[in-house]
Amino acid sequence: MQDMTSPIARTTPQRRERIGYQLIFASVLLLVAAVLVSLSFGATGITLGALGRVLHAYVYGATDSAGVTEQLVLLGIRLPRTILGAFVGAALAVSGAMMQGLFRNPLADPGIIGVSSGATLAAVITIAFGKTFAAPWMAAFGVYALPFAAFLGGFLTTTLLVLIAGRRGQLMVGTLLLAGIAIGAMAGALTGLIAYASDDRELRDLTLWSLGSLSGASWPKVIAILPFVAVIAIMLPRVVRALNGFLLGEAEAFHLGIDVERMKWLIVVVTAACVGAAVAVAGLVGFVGIVVPHFIRLIAGPDHRIVLPCSALLGGALLLFADVIARLAVKPAELPLGIVMAAIGAPVFLHLVLRRGVGGLE
Amino acid sequence: MLEARELVLERRGRRLLDGIDLAAPGGRVTAIIGPNGAGKSMLLKVLAGELAPTAGSVRLDGQEMSTISAAALARRRAMVPQSTNLSFPFTVVEVVRLGASVPGFDGIKTRAHEHADQALETVGLGGFAARLYNELSGGEKQRVHIARALCQLDAAHRMDSETAVLMLDEPTSSLDLAHQVRVLDEARRQAGIGRAVLVVIHDLNLAAAWADDIVLLSAGRIHARGKPAEIFDNEILSEAYGCAIEVNRTPPAGVPYMLPHLLAAAQRNGEAS
Numbered sequence: 001m002q003d004m005t006s007p008i009a010r011t012t013p014q015r016r017e018r019i020g021y022q023l024i025f026a027s028v029l030l031l032v033a034a035v036l037v038s039l040s041f042g043a044t045g046i047t048l049g050a051l052g053r054v055l056h057a058y059v060y061g062a063t064d065s066a067g068v069t070e071q072l073v074l075l076g077i078r079l080p081r082t083i084l085g086a087f088v089g090a091a092l093a094v095s096g097a098m099m100q101g102l103f104r105n106p107l108a109d110p111g112i113i114g115v116s117s118g119a120t121l122a123a124v125i126t127i128a129f130g131k132t133f134a135a136p137w138m139a140a141f142g143v144y145a146l147p148f149a150a151f152l153g154g155f156l157t158t159t160l161l162v163l164i165a166g167r168r169g170q171l172m173v174g175t176l177l178l179a180g181i182a183i184g185a186m187a188g189a190l191t192g193l194i195a196y197a198s199d200d201r202e203l204r205d206l207t208l209w210s211l212g213s214l215s216g217a218s219w220p221k222v223i224a225i226l227p228f229v230a231v232i233a234i235m236l237p238r239v240v241r242a243l244n245g246f247l248l249g250e251a252e253a254f255h256l257g258i259d260v261e262r263m264k265w266l267i268v269v270v271t272a273a274c275v276g277a278a279v280a281v282a283g284l285v286g287f288v289g290i291v292v293p294h295f296i297r298l299i300a301g302p303d304h305r306i307v308l309p310c311s312a313l314l315g316g317a318l319l320l321f322a323d324v325i326a327r328l329a330v331k332p333a334e335l336p337l338g339i340v341m342a343a344i345g346a347p348v349f350l351h352l353v354l355r356r357g358v359g360g361l362e
Numbered sequence: 363m364l365e366a367r368e369l370v371l372e373r374r375g376r377r378l379l380d381g382i383d384l385a386a387p388g389g390r391v392t393a394i395i396g397p398n399g400a401g402k403s404m405l406l407k408v409l410a411g412e413l414a415p416t417a418g419s420v421r422l423d424g425q426e427m428s429t430i431s432a433a434a435l436a437r438r439r440a441m442v443p444q445s446t447n448l449s450f451p452f453t454v455v456e457v458v459r460l461g462a463s464v465p466g467f468d469g470i471k472t473r474a475h476e477h478a479d480q481a482l483e484t485v486g487l488g489g490f491a492a493r494l495y496n497e498l499s500g501g502e503k504q505r506v507h508i509a510r511a512l513c514q515l516d517a518a519h520r521m522d523s524e525t526a527v528l529m530l531d532e533p534t535s536s537l538d539l540a541h542q543v544r545v546l547d548e549a550r551r552q553a554g555i556g557r558a559v560l561v562v563i564h565d566l567n568l569a570a571a572w573a574d575d576i577v578l579l580s581a582g583r584i585h586a587r588g589k590p591a592e593i594f595d596n597e598i599l600s601e602a603y604g605c606a607i608e609v610n611r612t613p614p615a616g617v618p619y620m621l622p623h624l625l626a627a628a629q630r631n632g633e634a635s
Contacts, residue, residue, distance in 0.1 A: 016453065016492075104449040241463055248460065249446050254412055256514070257436025257464040302450035 020306035023299055027313035031086065034320035038082040039074065041324050043332045046073050081217035085323045086316035087225060088214070088278045089288055091232065093315025095274035096289020097296075097307050101243035102267050103176060106297075109289040110275045113161060113180025115154050116286075117187035119272075119279040122153025124206060128194045147224050151276025157183055158268045212285035212338030214323050221281050228277035235270045236308055239263060243304040285338050287345020288315050294348075318344075363387045364409060364527050364558050369418035371401075371408055371582075378404050380582045382418070386527065386575075391549055391559040393569040396579035397603050402562045403444075405579065406531050409560065410441045422527070433465040437518050439527040440511035444535070446503075448495050454506050455491035458482060461513030477516045481509035486544055500536040508533060508545060515557065528552050530561040534568060546572040566607075566620040570594050578602055594618035 040048035050070040057067045058075065092110075099108040099115075110116050126149040130138050138145045160183060165176035195206045208215075242263035245253030254260050278285070296310045319337075322344060326335040369382035379401045386392045386409075394402050407413045409420055411427050420427040422438065440461065448457075455478050462474040482488055485505040490498070495506060508530070515526050530549065534542040542565075550572060553559045563569050569576060569590065576593040578586040580602040586593050593599075599607040599620065609618050 106449065241465065244460060244463065247448055247450050247452060248457070249443075251407075251412055252443060252446065254432055255410065255436060255439075255441040255443070256460055257433040257466070259432045297450060301456065302452055303456060 016301050020300040020303065020310075023296065023306065023310050024313070027310050027317065030317040031313045031320075034317040035082055035086065037324055038085060038320040039078050042073065042078060042327055043334075044069075044073050046070055050074060076219075077217070080219050080222045081214050081323070082320060083222050084217045084225070084281050085214050085320045087229060088282045088285065089292075089315040089317065089319025090312040091228075091274035091278040091315075092285060092288040092319070093292035093311035094232070094236065094308060095271040095278075097293035097304070097311045098239065098243065098267050098271050098274075099289070100293060101246055101304060101307075102264065102271075104247060104249070105177075106294060107290065108177075109287075110154070110158075110271060111284070111286045111289060112184075113177060114182075114184025114187060115157050115161075115180075115272065115275050116279055116284055117184040117191070118157025119150040119154035119276045120210065120284055121187040121191045122149040122156075122276075123279055124191050124194050124209070125149070127205065127209070128198060128202060144224050144227075147228065147277050147280035150280035151228070151273055153187075154276040154279070155269065155272035157187065158272050162264070162268060208336060209283040210338075211336030212283040212341065213326070213334070213336050214282055215334055217281070225277045225281060228273050231273050232270055235266060236312075239267050239270065240304045240308060242267070243308075247302060282337065285319070285341050287341055287349060288319060291345045291348045292318060363423055364560070365421045366405075366409060367419050367421075369405070369408060369420070370416045371404055371413065372416040378582050379408065379415070382582075382584055384409075384577060384584070384587075386558045386560045388556045388558045389553055390574040391553045391561065391572060392575045392577060393573035394560065394562045394577045394579060395564070395566060395569050396585070399581075400579040401582040402579055403531055406441075406529055406560065406562050410439060410529055411435050412441075436464040436514070437466055439529065440514040440518075441529040442504075442507045442511045442531060442533055444531050446507070452495050453491065454482070454487065454493050454495055454498070455479075457495050457506055458491075458509045458513050461510040461515075462517040464514060464517065467517045474513075474517070477513045478509070481512040481516065482506075484512055484548055485509045486541060501538065501541060504533065504536055505541065505545070508548070512548070512552075515552070527558045527560065530559070530563075532562055532564060534563065534565060542568060566594065566599070567618075570618045570620070590618060591616075594620060 036048060039051065046069075051074060053067060054071045054074045057071055095115075096109045099110055099113070100106050102108070123146055126134055126137065126146050129135075130145075134149075137149065141148050161176055161180055164179045165172050191206075191210070195203055198206060242253065242258045242260075245256045245258045246263075248256075250260050253263075292315045293307055293311050296307050296314065300306045300310070319341070322340045323337055326337050326340045329335050329340070364386040366382055366384040369379050369384075370377065371379035382405060384392075384405075394405060396402050404413065408415050411420070411430065411432075414428060422430065422435075427435075458478040458481055459474050461481070462477050479491065482491060485508050487502065487505055487509060490502070490506075495503065498506065511528060511530075515528060518526050528549065530545075533545050533549075537545060546561075546568060549559050549561060553574070561569075561573070563573075573590060576586075576588060576590055577584060578593055578598070585602045586598050594609050596607065596609050599609065605622060608621050610621065611617065612619055
C-alpha cells in the first residue's frame with residue numbers, strides 16, 4: 001500500500017507523538033478560528049465587531065433597534081448555528097474514525113455503509129407522518145422526537161449490519177460494505193417513496209433535508225442534541241484503547257485485554273448516536289467522516305488517542321468553514337451544505353481510493 | 363500453571379478437539395506438535411481464552427478461564443498469533459507498545475518506551491522502532507508480534523502479576539535459522555524466569571531441541587505426550603503424521619532430529635536407473 005510510505009509517517013516515534021500533540025493544539029486553534037468566522041459572516045452583513053455591542057446590550061438591556069437586530073442575528077441565529085455546525089462536524093468525523101477503526105478499513109463511513117440512510121429514513125418518516133401515525137411518537141418526545149428517531153434509525157441499521165456481517169465473532173468487511181450499500185439503497189427507496197407521495201411543500205423540505213443544511217438551526221435544536229453530546233463525550237475516551245487494539249484484529253484485541261464484544265456494541269451505539277443526532281439537525285452531509293480522519297492519520301499516524309480528539313475538532317472546523325461558504329456563495333440565498341461538502345470531499349475521497357486501491361477490502 | 367481438563371471443542375457438528383488433558387506449568391516450555399489440521403491452533407485459542415470449549419475446563423492457576431475478565435487475563439497471558447496485517451500505518455514501536463496498553467497497566471505508562479525498546483532489542487529489531495509495520499517482511503512482522511508479547515509480559519511483571527503465560531502460534535514459521543534460534547532462546551529464557559511457555563510449532567527438530575515437554579496432537583486428540591526423548595520415536599511419529607519418519611540423534615547431546623524416511627525415495631531412484 002503506497003501511502004504507508006508517506007514521508008510524514010517516516011519519523012521517529014517520539015517525533016510522531018509530538019506531531020500528534022501539535023496537531024491537537026493546531027486543531028483547537030482552527031476550531032476557534034472557524035467559530036469566529038462563522039459568527040462574523042452571513043447574509044445580513046453584521047460582522048464580529050457587533051459582538052462587543054451585543055454582549056454589552058445583552059447585559060445592560062438593548063437600547064436601539066439596530067442593537068436588537070444585531071443581538072437577534074448573533075445570539076438568536078448565528079450562535080446556535082455555529083454550535084450545531086461544530087457538533088455536526090465533530091460527530092460525523094468521529095463516527096467516521098470509529099467505523100474505520102472498527103472495520104479496519106479506511107473507506108468505512110456511516111454514509112457509505114448505509115447508517116446515514118437509515119437515520120434519514122427514520123427522520124423523514126417522522127417529518128412526513130408526524131401528524132398521522134407517528135403522532136404518538138411526536139407527542140411522547142416533543143422536541144427530541146426527530147433526533148431520537150434519527151438515532152434509532154441509525155442504530156437499527158448499524159445493528160442489522162453487524163448481525164449480517166458477523167460470523168462467529170468476526171466482522172466480515174466485504175459483506176459489511178455490500179450489505180451496507182444494499183440496506184442504504186433500501187432505506188433510500190423507502191425515503192424516495194415517501195417523497196413521491198408528499199405534496200410540493202413537503203417535497204422541497206425533504207429534498208433540502210437530503211442535501212444537508214444548517215439553515216434550520218435554533219436553540220431548541222441545540223438543547224435537543226445535548227444528551228447525544230453527553231453520551232458521546234462520556235463514551236469516547238472508553239473506546240480509544242479498544243480501537244487501537246482492533247487495528248491489529250479482533251483476536252489480538254482480546255489478547256490485549258479488550259472486551260471485544262462489549263466494545264463493538266459500545267462503538268456501534270456511539271456511532272449511531274453521532275450519526276443520528278447529526279442527521280437530525282443537519283440532514284445528510286457526506287464525506288466529513290472520511291476526509292477528516294484520513295487527513296489526521298496522514299499527518300500523525302493511526303493512534304486513536306490523537307485521531308479521535310483531532311477528528312472532533314477538525315471535523316467541527318471543516319463543517320463551519322463549509323457552512324460559511326454555503327451562506328456566502330449565493331447570498332442572500334443559501335447553498336445546501338451537503339453540496340459544498342461533496343464538492344470538497346469527493347475529490348479527496350477519489351484521491352484516497354486511487355492511492356489505496358481497495359486496500360483492506362479483500 | 364495452565365491446565366486443561368477433558369477439553370472438547372465442536373464447530374458445526376465437527377469435533378475439532380476431543381478429550382484433551384494438558385498442563386503447562388511455569389518454568390517449562392511445552393511444545394504442541396502434530397500434522398496439519400490436528401487442532402493445534404484451535405487448542406491454543408481455547409487455552410488463551412479466545413474460544414470457549416464445548417465441554418471441559420481450562421484453569422489458570424486454579425481459576426476457571428471463563429470467570430477471568432479479558433483485562434485480567436491479558437495481565438497474565440500474552441499471545442503471539444500467526445502473522446497479521448494492519449490496515450493502518452502503525453509504526454513498529456506503536457504495535458509493540460500496545461503490549462503495555464492492557465487495562466490495568468496504566469501505572470507503567472512512562473516505562474512503556476523502555477519496555478518496547480528492550481523487547482525490540484530482544485527479537486533483533488533494535489533499529490526498527492520507527493519503521494512502518496506493513497513494510498516489513500513476514501519474518502520481521504512475526505518478530506514484532508513477539509516483541510509486543512514480551513512487552514506485555516514485562517509490563518505484567520512490573521505489576522507483580524502471578525504466573526504469566528506466553529503462548530506462541532508457530533513463531534518460527536517465517537524466520538530464518540538465526541532468528542528461529544533467537545526466538546526460541548528467548549522462549550527458554552522466559553521459562554527460566556518462571557513463566558509457562560506454550561508453543562505451537564511445526565519444526566520437529568526445533569521442538570526436540572528447545573522444548574521440555576511435547577504434546578503430540580493428531581485428529582483433535584492427544585496422540586502422545588512426554589519428554590522429547592520419549593515422543594520422538596520412529597513409530598509414534600510415523601503413525602501420527604502418516605508418513606515414515608526416521609529419528610536420528612545428534613552425536614554429542616543425543617538430541618533427536620527427524621527426517622522423512624528416505625528409503626522410499628531411494629527405491630524409486632533405484633528403479634529408475
